[in-house]
Amino acid sequence: MSKIKQMNKVKLLAMVALPVIFIVLISGVFSQNVSPYVSVSQVKQGNMTQRNIQVYGQAVMDTINYNRNTNILTFDLTDGNNTVTVQYRGIVNNLQNSTEVVAIGVYKGGVIQAEKILVKCPSKYEAAAKEG
Amino acid sequence: MDIGYSALAVALIASAISFVSFVLYLRKQDESQYGFARIALVIQTVLLTAAISLLLYYFLIHDFNVEYVALYSERSLSLEYTISALWGGASGSLLLWAWLLSLFMTAIALRERKDRLTGYALGILLTINIFFLSLLVTINNPFTRLTFTPFDGNGLNPLLVNPGMLFHPPTLFIGYAGFTIPFAFALAGLLAESELWIFRVRKWMIFSWLFLGFGIFLGGWWSYTVLGWGGYWAWDPVENSSLVPWLLATALLHSVMLQESRRAMKLWNVLLSIGTFATVILATFLTRSGLISSVHSFGESGIGPIFTAYLGIILAVSLGILAFKFDQVKSMNVFQSATGREASFLFNNLLFVVMGLTVVWGTLFPMINEAVTHSKMSVGPGFYSAIAPWIILSLAALMGVCIILRWGATSTDDLVRKLRFPLIAGVATLPVMYFLGFTNPASLTGFVVAVFAVALHVEDYLVDAKNYAGKTKVGFFRSMGHLILVRRRRYGGYIVHFSMIIIFIGLLGTNFYETTHSVTLQKDTPTTVGEYTFTFNGMTVTQDTTQTEYGVNLLVSDGSFKDQLTAKLTNSSKTESMIVHVGVLSLPFQDVYVIPDAVDQSSATVTINYNPLISFVWYGFAITFVGVLVCLLPRKIGGAKLEQG
Numbered sequence: 211m212s213k214i215k216q217m218n219k220v221k222l223l224a225m226v227a228l229p230v231i232f233i234v235l236i237s238g239v240f241s242q243n244v245s246p247y248v249s250v251s252q253v254k255q256g257n258m259t260q261r262n263i264q265v266y267g268q269a270v271m272d273t274i275n276y277n278r279n280t281n282i283l284t285f286d287l288t289d290g291n292n293t294v295t296v297q298y299r300g301i302v303n304n305l306q307n308s309t310e311v312v313a314i315g316v317y318k319g320g321v322i323q324a325e326k327i328l329v330k331c332p333s334k335y336e337a338a339a340k341e342g
Numbered sequence: 343m344d345i346g347y348s349a350l351a352v353a354l355i356a357s358a359i360s361f362v363s364f365v366l367y368l369r370k371q372d373e374s375q376y377g378f379a380r381i382a383l384v385i386q387t388v389l390l391t392a393a394i395s396l397l398l399y400y401f402l403i404h405d406f407n408v409e410y411v412a413l414y415s416e417r418s419l420s421l422e423y424t425i426s427a428l429w430g431g432a433s434g435s436l437l438l439w440a441w442l443l444s445l446f447m448t449a450i451a452l453r454e455r456k457d458r459l460t461g462y463a464l465g466i467l468l469t470i471n472i473f474f475l476s477l478l479v480t481i482n483n484p485f486t487r488l489t490f491t492p493f494d495g496n497g498l499n500p501l502l503v504n505p506g507m508l509f510h511p512p513t514l515f516i517g518y519a520g521f522t523i524p525f526a527f528a529l530a531g532l533l534a535e536s537e538l539w540i541f542r543v544r545k546w547m548i549f550s551w552l553f554l555g556f557g558i559f560l561g562g563w564w565s566y567t568v569l570g571w572g573g574y575w576a577w578d579p580v581e582n583s584s585l586v587p588w589l590l591a592t593a594l595l596h597s598v599m600l601q602e603s604r605r606a607m608k609l610w611n612v613l614l615s616i617g618t619f620a621t622v623i624l625a626t627f628l629t630r631s632g633l634i635s636s637v638h639s640f641g642e643s644g645i646g647p648i649f650t651a652y653l654g655i656i657l658a659v660s661l662g663i664l665a666f667k668f669d670q671v672k673s674m675n676v677f678q679s680a681t682g683r684e685a686s687f688l689f690n691n692l693l694f695v696v697m698g699l700t701v702v703w704g705t706l707f708p709m710i711n712e713a714v715t716h717s718k719m720s721v722g723p724g725f726y727s728a729i730a731p732w733i734i735l736s737l738a739a740l741m742g743v744c745i746i747l748r749w750g751a752t753s754t755d756d757l758v759r760k761l762r763f764p765l766i767a768g769v770a771t772l773p774v775m776y777f778l779g780f781t782n783p784a785s786l787t788g789f790v791v792a793v794f795a796v797a798l799h800v801e802d803y804l805v806d807a808k809n810y811a812g813k814t815k816v817g818f819f820r821s822m823g824h825l826i827l828v829r830r831r832r833y834g835g836y837i838v839h840f841s842m843i844i845i846f847i848g849l850l851g852t853n854f855y856e857t858t859h860s861v862t863l864q865k866d867t868p869t870t871v872g873e874y875t876f877t878f879n880g881m882t883v884t885q886d887t888t889q890t891e892y893g894v895n896l897l898v899s900d901g902s903f904k905d906q907l908t909a910k911l912t913n914s915s916k917t918e919s920m921i922v923h924v925g926v927l928s929l930p931f932q933d934v935y936v937i938p939d940a941v942d943q944s945s946a947t948v949t950i951n952y953n954p955l956i957s958f959v960w961y962g963f964a965i966t967f968v969g970v971l972v973c974l975l976p977r978k979i980g981g982a983k984l985e986q987g
Contacts, residue, residue: 301922
């Protein structure tokens with residue numbers, strides 16, 4: 211009998227303590243990895259010094275410029291009111307075909323240095339359908 | 343009205359009739375109703391098959407009067423991608439979903455015993471089917487016709503024109519549709535007051551688990567070959583949403599074994615079945631709703647609110663049934679010792695569920711946060727990559743240790759005796775890997791655990807084979823084969839465990855030792871980058887009506903071997919959009935992964951990645967298949983005879 215009681219305690223410990231410890235641990239990690247998802251205007255206004263900010267907007271097609279020698283791609287990102295320049299190393303699939311672009315990186319000296327660029331493109335097809 | 347639409351509408355009616363007949367059967371115990379329900383079920387499957395075939399036919403004959411066909415295909419699209427355009431949008435995906443579900447239902451109706459348990463399960467499955475069919479005949483009709491007929495269609499997004507598009511969505515959907523089965527049977531078990539559901543869902547669950555996992559794997563592989571989607575896994579919300587049901591399903595796959603053999607975890611199994619299905623529904627609509635920003639979200643299709651409501655109904659009804667039949671899920675407490683096999687199942691479940699909840703939280707947080715605070719936040723991959731390694735490492739260790747644990751408790755002597763050799767093997771890995779150049783401490787911990795776990799597998803297998811040979815007087819090597827057949831559930835499972843450890847080794851290699859080099863190669867000038875020498879052999883330009891393709895031809899060599907590698911840039915003439923096709927040279931121990939950045943006749947700017955050990959991920963997956971096949975081998979084949987002999 212005492213043995214069973216003891217084992218219930220073990221089970222209870224596993225079921226209560228582990229999740230609690232885990233929640234404490236993940237909330238720490240979590241807060242470090244949450245970053246703002248903002249429009250171009252918000253970046254320009256706010257003091258966005260965090261890493262990994264995500265800035266969404268539209269690429270201004272005729273500003274897309276790729277420098278072969280440096281392997282640097284630049285383009286302007288706009289939300290209609292404000293425009294910010296994005297820098298990225300390498301080229302980006304489907305950029306010329308995009309409806310919305312999300313640049314992920316740091317905002318430094320008026321330029322977004324993107325580590326990653328998400329291009330929402332497939333939606334173009336469905337969006338077109340709705341309009342049409 | 344299109345004839346395809348009529349087929350869907352009649353299928354919906356047949357589904358409803360079948361549902362009502364099952365209800366009548368269950369209420370009045372009238373066997374003839376069961377037969378009738380089954381006929382209606384088969385009819386609706388036939389109709390859905392006709393509908394999906396018809397849609398496919400419209401694609402093949404380029405009937406652009408059908409809006410869906412015009413949106414997702416065009417004349418110049420090759421045959422295979424024209425077929426895959428079938429699931430290029432929301433309506434077609436839902437149709438595929440509903441069709442797969444109806445195939446599963448028919449298979450269950452024909453194969454499973456005709457009783458109340460199956461009756462309840464089919465009734466529940468039919469409600470899901472009715473939900474999908476209702477969407478298809480209302481807001482997601484794939485057969486909507488345009489008032490005019492465009493000369494050509496919109497075409498498939500260039501990023502979707504990839505072999506991944508052919509296999510990834512349908513494979514994943516088979517997995518998704520399959521996980522309606524444990525859900526339906528779990529609730530059916532409660533309603534019919536039968537524990538047999540556990541036995542009945544096993545083969546369906548293993549089958550669906552394989553497809554779900556394989557679908558995720560294909561997605562990763564696709565992502566790996568399409569630049570810009572961040573390697574094989576980026577913790578993107580849509581990727582996450584397909585991972586969560588897999589994590590919960592894996593937990594379920596294990597915890598049902600405790601109910602089978604120990605009559606424990608009854609409540610937990612029902613909850614996991616509900617959770618797996620709920621997250622399947624979540625995944626289906628997250629991909630399609632545009633609620634969450636992701637590279638994969640294919641635009642808003644207005645089904646978000648409906649799916650949210652449906653999810654709410656599923657949870658409310660199933661938890662309601664559970665509360666109503668709560669006396670059905672009282673379990674015995676079988677956890678006697680931390681060294682018992684029961685405890686290892688408990689840990690397994692904790693790890694998978696915690697991982698699942700972590701991913702759910704990270705994925706849904708932006709949505710919840712926006713609803714509450716009206717500001718948008720996003721959760722970076724750093725969140726997951728801080729947690730996942732610990733879970734994976736613990737699982738790797740657990741997959742090793744679980745082999746030697748016995749039901750109840752394992753004696754210390756036994757533990758010491760069986761752990762001795764694997765521990766030595768694990769520790770011995772340390773200097774070997776270190777001298778091979780794997781010096782990162784975190785990865786070394788991983789390698790030690792992996793070898794320890796593999797050694798436990800090998801040890802157990804060899805000892806088992808030796809005992810079996812001694813008992814049956816069959817030769818040692820034949821015993822090894824016999825054992826797998828005789829104890830196919832045990833060894834099928836262990837082969838899958840083994841394959842996961844192999845995949846784990848691959849993940850260690852790519853996560854800790856991937857190197858990136860950016861370089862401009864001049865034509866015909868060998869340039870050494872890291873371990874290999876690259877020679878740019880020139881650019882090939884191929885042009886057709888739809889696109890211009892620039893091939894970057896490279897010769898990769900080191901002292902002992904030479905191989906060609908081609909990476910490509912294509913420029914679609916329609917959208918003026920540049921698409922990168924990476925070139926991958928898979929060597930036994932690493933991938934040479936080349937991203938073309940820019941190219942002209944005289945030089946090529948490329949980014950070269952070395953991905954060590956990624957091949958282990960591919961090998962591992964092949965082994966998973968073998969393990970699952972062993973698990974699913976019918977008893978008729980070999981086993982029974984060998985057991986007697």
